[in-house]
Amino acid sequence: MMKTLTEFKESLKSDQPNSGLSVQLKSLWYDGKGDWNQAHAQVDQLSDEASAWVHAYLHRKEGDIWNADYWYRRARQTRPNVSLEEEWEQLVLQFL
Numbered sequence: 786m787m788k789t790l791t792e793f794k795e796s797l798k799s800d801q802p803n804s805g806l807s808v809q810l811k812s813l814w815y816d817g818k819g820d821w822n823q824a825h826a827q828v829d830q831l832s833d834e835a836s837a838w839v840h841a842y843l844h845r846k847e848g849d850i851w852n853a854d855y856w857y858r859r860a861r862q863t864r865p866n867v868s869l870e871e872e873w874e875q876l877v878l879q880f881l
Contacts, residue, residue: 808827810881835880837857840860841856845869
């Protein structure tokens with residue numbers, strides 16, 4: 786199982802995510818591969834706080850700030866004032 790951000794980033798060279806990844810990490814993996822739609826599909830129907838946090842990030846990346854803020858509230862988080870890349874890395878580290 787992956788334990789570091791470097792290992793997670795290395796896994797982006799694969800065609801499929803590691804089967805042992807949580808749904809949140811699978812979503813972030815697909816986003817890291819540039820597949821926003823597949824990333825969104827992983828968390829779209831989930832309502833737990835962890836999934837809502839990833840969902841918020843994805844809508845922030847999409848540019849839908851109103852929707853992103855809704856999901857940040859659902860996740861009990863606030864929209865960060867960092868780059869999307871930094872937020873992605875923070876989320877990966879949070880869920881590893």
